[in-house]
Amino acid sequence: MKRVRIIGGGLAGSEAAWQLAQRGIPVVLHEMKPKTFSPAHKTPALGELVCSNSLRSDALTNGVGLLKAELRRLGSLVIAAADATRVPAGGALAVDREAFSAWITQRIEAHPRIEVIREEVVEIPEERPTLIATGPLTSPALSEAIRARTGQDACYFYDAIAPIVEGETIDFSVAFWASRYGKGGDDYVNCPMDRETYVAFVEAVRAGEKVPPHTFEEEKFFHGCMPIEVMAERGLETLAHGPMKPVGLIDPRTGKRPYAVVQLRQDDVAATLFNIVGFQTKLKWGEQKRIFRMIPGLERAEFCRFGSLHRNTFINAPRLLDPWLQLRSDPGIFFAGQITGVEG
Ligand SMILES: Cc1cc2nc3c(=O)[nH]c(=O)nc-3n(C[C@H](O)[C@H](O)[C@H](O)COP(=O)(O)OP(=O)(O)OC[C@H]3O[C@@H](n4cnc5c(N)ncnc54)[C@H](O)[C@@H]3O)c2cc1C
Structure with a gap:
C-alpha cells in the first residue's frame, strides 16, 4: 500500500x-x-x-x-x-x-x-x-x-503563553483552593487582591519593560490569548473583569469576595507546577519575576517557565x-x- x-x-x-x-x-x-x-x-x-x-x-x-x-x-x-x-x-x-x-x-x-x-x-x-x-x-x-x-x-498573528510557578513556592497562608461558584470542586489556587494591591499591580504591568515587536511586523493578537499588558492598557478595570475577575470566590481569611483574583491551575500530576491562568505576557523575564511577585501568595514564587510571545503562522x-x-x-x-x- x-x-x-x-x-x-x-x-x-x-x-x-x-x-x-x-x-x-x-x-x-x-x-x-x-x-x-x-x-x-x-x-x-x-x-x-x-x-x-x-x-x-x-x-x-x-x-x-x-x-x-x-x-x-x-x-x-x-x-x-x-x-x-x-x-x-x-x-x-x-x-x-x-x-x-x-x-x-x-x-x-x-x-x-x-x-x-x-x-x-x-x-x-x-x-x-x-x-x-x-x-x-x-x-x-x-x-x-x-x-x-x-x-x-502566509497569514500570522501574535500569541503569548502564560508563566508556570513551582507549587512549593506558593504561600498557602494567603492563597486558597476553590473553583468559581464551587463548580468542579476546589481545583484552582486563588491569590486574592484588595483594590490597592490591584491598582499597584496593573500600574506595574503597564510600566513594566516588554519585549519589543519586530519592526517590520504589525502586532495582531488573537482575542482568546491576549497578553495581560495589552488588557491593562485598555483600562484600569479590564483585568478585574477578565482573567482576574473575582466572581464566585470568597477569601476564607476575610469571608468576603476579593477585589481581584489571580488563579493558578495544576500543570502536572504530581501537583508540583501551576500555571497562572490567562497570564500570557510579553513582559521581559526579569520584569515578570519582579511584577508577579507583587501578587499576594506569590511573593517568593519561583518560575519554571516564563510567559513569552510567538508569531503564529497559518x-x-x-x-x-x-x-x-x-x-x-x-x-x-x-x-x-x-x-x-x-x-x-
Ligand atoms: C504559538 C502557539 C499558539 C497556540 N495557540 C493555541 C490555541 O489557540 N488554542 C489551543 O487550544 N492551543 C494552542 N496552542 C497549544 C497547543 O500546543 C497547540 O494547539 C497544538 O500543539 C497544535 O497542534 P499542531 O499539531 O497543529 O502543531 P504542533 O503541536 O505545534 O506540532 C507541530 C510539530 O511540527 C514540528 N515542525 C515544525 N516545522 C517542521 C519542519 N519544517 N519539519 C519537521 N517538523 C516540523 C514541530 O517541531 C512540532 O513538533 C498553541 C501553541 C503554540 C506554540
Missing part, C-alpha cells in the same frame, strides 16, 4: 499517523525536534503541548465536550493520552503535559507501520500524499516553501484548501492542525 508522508509530529501529525497506521497504511513521520526547536517547543517528545495544559471542557453539554466524546469513539490517540494523564481541573480535561506527550511518543515510536525521521523538512516533498501538520510555529524554511507554492503571503485555508483539506492547486498535499487556521 502507498505510504503517506507526514511533516510535523505535534498533536495533528501524531493523530494522523496513528489513524492511518491503525488502518494498515504505512507512514513516514518527519519531526524536526530535537535537532531543531521552534521558539516555544522545549522537549524532544511528540505531541508536545506548548500553551495551556487544558483541552477545555469535557462535558457533553457543549461543543468542545461533544467533540471529545466523538474523538473517543473514533479511537483518538490524543484523547486517549489525555484521559490517561489527566489532572484535576473542574469540568475541564487538563493533562500532565510531560506524561501526555511521553504517552503519545511511546505509542507512535512503537507502532510497526510508523517510521519516525527526526529531521527538519525544508521543501514540500514531491511524494504524494503528503500531509503538512507543522503547526503555528512551522519552521521558517518550510513556511517560505509553502508561501512560494501557494502564491499567497494558511488561508478557505481559499487554498478543498473540503478534504488538500491544496486545490496541488491535490495530494494535505494540511492538518493549527496551521490550517483552526484553534488548537
Whole structure:
C-alpha cells in the first residue's frame, strides 16, 4: 500500500499517523525536534503541548465536550493520552503535559507501520500524499516553501503563553483552593487582591519593560490569548473583569469576595507546577519575576517557565484548501492542525 508522508509530529501529525497506521497504511513521520526547536517547543517528545495544559471542557453539554466524546469513539490517540494523564481541573480535561506527550511518543515510536525521521523538512516533498501538520510555529524554511507554492503571503498573528510557578513556592497562608461558584470542586489556587494591591499591580504591568515587536511586523493578537499588558492598557478595570475577575470566590481569611483574583491551575500530576491562568505576557523575564511577585501568595514564587510571545503562522485555508483539506492547486498535499487556521 502507498505510504503517506507526514511533516510535523505535534498533536495533528501524531493523530494522523496513528489513524492511518491503525488502518494498515504505512507512514513516514518527519519531526524536526530535537535537532531543531521552534521558539516555544522545549522537549524532544511528540505531541508536545506548548500553551495551556487544558483541552477545555469535557462535558457533553457543549461543543468542545461533544467533540471529545466523538474523538473517543473514533479511537483518538490524543484523547486517549489525555484521559490517561489527566489532572484535576473542574469540568475541564487538563493533562500532565510531560506524561501526555511521553504517552503519545511511546505509542507512535512503537507502532510497526510508523517510521519516525527526526529531521527538519525544508521543501514540500514531491511524494504524494503528503500531509503538512507543522503547526503555528512551522519552521521558517518550510513556511517560505509553502508561501512560494501557494502564491499567497502566509497569514500570522501574535500569541503569548502564560508563566508556570513551582507549587512549593506558593504561600498557602494567603492563597486558597476553590473553583468559581464551587463548580468542579476546589481545583484552582486563588491569590486574592484588595483594590490597592490591584491598582499597584496593573500600574506595574503597564510600566513594566516588554519585549519589543519586530519592526517590520504589525502586532495582531488573537482575542482568546491576549497578553495581560495589552488588557491593562485598555483600562484600569479590564483585568478585574477578565482573567482576574473575582466572581464566585470568597477569601476564607476575610469571608468576603476579593477585589481581584489571580488563579493558578495544576500543570502536572504530581501537583508540583501551576500555571497562572490567562497570564500570557510579553513582559521581559526579569520584569515578570519582579511584577508577579507583587501578587499576594506569590511573593517568593519561583518560575519554571516564563510567559513569552510567538508569531503564529497559518494558511488561508478557505481559499487554498478543498473540503478534504488538500491544496486545490496541488491535490495530494494535505494540511492538518493549527496551521490550517483552526484553534488548537
Ligand atoms: C504559538 C502557539 C499558539 C497556540 N495557540 C493555541 C490555541 O489557540 N488554542 C489551543 O487550544 N492551543 C494552542 N496552542 C497549544 C497547543 O500546543 C497547540 O494547539 C497544538 O500543539 C497544535 O497542534 P499542531 O499539531 O497543529 O502543531 P504542533 O503541536 O505545534 O506540532 C507541530 C510539530 O511540527 C514540528 N515542525 C515544525 N516545522 C517542521 C519542519 N519544517 N519539519 C519537521 N517538523 C516540523 C514541530 O517541531 C512540532 O513538533 C498553541 C501553541 C503554540 C506554540
